[in-house]
Structure formats: C-alpha cells, structure tokens
Amino acid sequence: QKEVEQDPGPLSVPEGAIVSLNCTYSNSAFQYFMWYRQYSRKGPELLMYTYSSGNKEDGRFTAQVDKSSKYISLFIRDSQPSDSATYLCAMSAYFGNTDKLIFGTGTRLQVFP
Amino acid sequence: NAGVTQTPKFQVLKTGQSMTLQCAQDMNHEYMSWYRQDPGMGLRLIHYSVGAGITDQGEVPNGYNVSRSTTEDFPLRLLSAAPSQTSVYFCASNLQGASEQYFGPGTRLTVT
Numbered sequence: 001q002k003e004v005e006q007d008p009g010p011l012s013v014p015e016g017a018i019v020s021l022n023c024t025y026s027n028s029a030f031q032y033f034m035w036y037r038q039y040s041r042k043g044p045e046l047l048m049y050t051y052s053s054g055n056k057e058d059g060r061f062t063a064q065v066d067k068s069s070k071y072i073s074l075f076i077r078d079s080q081p082s083d084s085a086t087y088l089c090a091m092s093a094y095f096g097n098t099d100k101l102i103f104g105t106g107t108r109l110q111v112f113p
Numbered sequence: 114n115a116g117v118t119q120t121p122k123f124q125v126l127k128t129g130q131s132m133t134l135q136c137a138q139d140m141n142h143e144y145m146s147w148y149r150q151d152p153g154m155g156l157r158l159i160h161y162s163v164g165a166g167i168t169d170q171g172e173v174p175n176g177y178n179v180s181r182s183t184t185e186d187f188p189l190r191l192l193s194a195a196p197s198q199t200s201v202y203f204c205a206s207n208l209q210g211a212s213e214q215y216f217g218p219g220t221r222l223t224v225t
Contacts, residue, residue, distance in 0.1 A: 042219070045216065
C-alpha cells in the first residue's frame with residue numbers, strides 16, 4: 001500500500017464548476033500538508049500549505065485536512081481553463097533528525113470553456 | 114531572483130554514456146533535492162542534501178551520484194546511463210526543515 005494515494009484522473013469539468021481533489025494517507029505521523037500545481041512540461045509550484053486539521057482558504061482555493069480520517073482535499077471554486085493542470089498532494093513529517101516528504105501521483109484536471 | 118534553475122532542458126543519451134544535470138538556486142536554501150517523475154509513479158526522491166558537503170540517498174539512488182560543494186549548486190551525475198533512467202528530472206530547494214519546496218523547470222532525459 002502506498003503511503004499517499006491520489007486518484008490520477010483525468011477529471012474534466014466545465015468552466016465555473018467546483019472541483020474537489022483528494023488524497024488519502026496511511027501514516028498518522030504526517031504533520032504538514034501541501035498542494036502543488038504542475039502545468040504541462042513545467043515544474044510543480046506550491047499552491048497551499050497547511051499544518052493543522054481544518055480549512056485554509058486562498059482566493060478560489062480551499063485546502064481541507066482531516067487528520068482523524070487521514071484525508072486531505074483541495075477545492076477550486078469557479079474553475080477556469082487556466083486551472084487545467086496536474087495537482088499533486090504532498091505531506092511531510094519529521095522522523096528522528098530527517099524530514100520525509102511524500103508526493104501523491106497527481107490528478108490531471110481539465111477545465112473546458 | 115531566478116529561483117531554481119536547471120540545465121539542460123532536454124538531453125538524449127545512448128546507453129552507457131555519462132552526463133551531469135546541473136541545478137542551481139539563488140535563495141540561500143540549505144536543503145536541495147533531486148527527483149525523477151515518471152507516469153503513474155509520481156515524484157520519487159533520488160538524492161538530497163541538507164547543506165554544503167552533506168548528501169544522502171533518497172528512495173531511488175542507484176545509478177546516480179551527487180555532491181554539494183556550495184550552497185547554490187547541486188549537480189546530479191548519471192554514471193552509465195540506462196533506458197530505465199529515461200524520465201523527467203526535477204531539482205528542488207527549501208529552507209531547513211520547512212518542507213515547502215521550490216522546483217526547477219525540469220530536465221527531460223531520454224536514454225536510447
């Protein structure tokens with residue numbers, strides 16, 4: 001079983017839709033949760049970074065963490081064609097004297113006009 | 114700031130050839146990492162460094178070497194290229210321990 005599971009998609013939605021992207025994880029030691037956006041042929045760029053359970057909002061994006069269920073989500077409101085990209089979840093923890101950062105495999109999102 | 118830069122953008126190698134992928138950052142980050150990204154596999158850590166002179170292996174280190182002589186640079190060396198090393202390689206950097214990583218644009222490597 002992978003430590004982080006993410007549905008690869010693709011997910012295709014019309015412009016203006018609310019998008020929900022999700023990841024589950026198995027290691028309860030993970031403390032930091034991130035969402036990266038990766039456009040085609042580009043490097044991943046950080047979208048959201050959260051530490052605690054609950055919601056964090058940034059413009060049209062909301063990151064949600066449920067540590068009890070080991071489940072994180074990214075919601076995109078009023079989705080735009082420019083949101084078409086692959087979204088990777090990532091999570092990290094300290095283990096002894098090292099950090100461990102694990103990425104999901106990414107969900108490809110396409111928003112059509 | 115240029116952020117994280119990588120060269121070359123594309124490279125084709127024959128099996129058995131060696132080469133070095135360059136990575137540099139101008140953010141004075143202590144941590145630097147190399148990942149490879151393959152379809153369905155996500156980002157997998159090859160090697161990382163927590164500071165100049167200190168490197169360690171990640172999840173898939175075989176066939177790769179790294180060194181870190183300066184804070185800014187973290188080159189990745191392929192010793193004897195194999196078709197299984199065909200991938201997109203990303204370099205990333207971050208401040209000590211924070212895990213919020215900044216990625217370079219990637220190098221697309223094909224080994225024939």
